[in-house]
Amino acid sequence: MHPAFSVIFLTTLIGVGQGLYLALYTGQLYSVFKVLPVQDSAHFYALGSAMAVILLVAGLFSSFFHLGHPERAWRSAARWRTSWLSREVIVLPAFMGAVLVYGLIHYIGWNPVLFTFRDTFEIDLSLVVGAAASLLGFTLFLCTAMIYACIKMLQEWATPLTVVNYTLLGSASGFMLATAFAAWQGSELTEFFGGWAILMTVVAFVTRSASLIRNARIKHKSSLETAIGIRHARIEQKAQGFMAGSFNTREYFHGAPRHIFLLVKWAFLVLVFPAPLVLVSIGLGLQAVSLLIAAFLVQYLGLLVERWFFFAQANHPQNLYYQTVG
């Protein structure tokens, strides 16, 4: 497939936004159960939520560049019964709204205690709204990944690993940003977020490698024999029906030479996993905010490369019909 930058930015930016929000909420949840210290509402949770919302809006904005008719985008909420894309279109604004409300509750400080659990743990309004937002956040990971995983013709994508990778890579980059944010705020949660970021990056390395191994061994169901329905071991295309390009030759071929394609794979394997792990470990050890910010930026850059590779690696069966110009 031809990687579209609009979709690369959409999926990576909202992934960071979702991960950042999940990090904030995890921090708050731990503090309610008195495992971690309570953070300042306005400076920590509200500002963090604002950052998450900005990332989500940026992702949504980027997605409009993928559309031929962005002014009709509202129509895409119609077919949520059958289309994962439609479901994403509904869940993304819902999640954005929930994070916005969560941030506002913290910002205004109107956060009544709804009930007390075992007389010690106070469950306040932000915690309940935040739980709903977290659920929407995970649903959004599912919807985004299922857009790709549900197309069985694109066998490189049609695997549960796609959902696992989108969730883990988005969460890891979000926790990485949360680590830098907490360090910049001088919060005690820096190590907590950093630890989770390291753990998620390591697990994501395992699952992303698993999908690379799976895709390297993939056996494509379609062949020229099934494409034109003639059973013969040697079929060669002599003409595709036109000399210059068409939608079929532009949309489904990434066009990069083989060595660049392989270089991109190794680039993302380095940029997403070992490089930020080293940076974040040193950053946590030295308490260096700049290194933690660098860890996030390197990983995000790596994720852009990773997403490019994700699209480029998918081999569409229609390509069988466009092997030779003529």
Add this chain to the structure above:
Amino acid sequence: MTQLALVIDLNVCVGCHACVTSCKEWNTSGTAGYMADMNPFSKDPTGTFFNRVQTFEVGSFPNTETVHFPKSCLHCEDPPCVPVCPTGASYKREEDGIVLVDYDKCIGCKYCSWACPYGVRELDEHQKVMKKCTLCVDRIYDESLPENERKPACVMACPTSARLFGDVNDPDSEAAQAIRERGGYQLMPEWGTRPANHYLPRRKTRITIHEDELIRADNPLNKERQLPMPDADDPTLDETTSW
């Protein structure tokens, strides 16, 4: 349930592209808007087409065969492009099974084209909506046309009658009979899309002759073989010579 479709006979298709040009001519003139051609007279011309003819070579020299292969939307009975559409612009008509795109609802997200394994949907570069073969839905029901012209433009244009049009679910239709009696098959059956369009395979007319069939073993004239053979130049007379 009616399912209109094309049945394409690969045995007689000569690869002349008449169906391609006729399709473009008819559909670019329709009320739904023209099929854009970008850079038509400069480098890298590109345009929207509903139908293409491709050419494949089967086998190794000298035993090769050239197969001309017209490809357009197959109007699947279980079309994968329809459920993925987020707006409902892509739909399959209940009454005749034609898969269509509502150009006023399409947002041009290209997701349907990803779901189609056959690559028969094209984003129009000018109108920015997804387009595909409509089976000439604006022709086949047009009562101002003579009845024998209420067929898709490609079918009308084909000089070798390689394209049959009809209801593949009606056992008595020409299309259904051709599929049944001449080995009609579907493309990429592995995806479970159940394409309505079928292809008729190439056929070889072969006659098997054994050695002993060339010489008539029980030829009664053999009894007369004792008679001297006349010279080739001599006239032949019945019962006088062996010939």
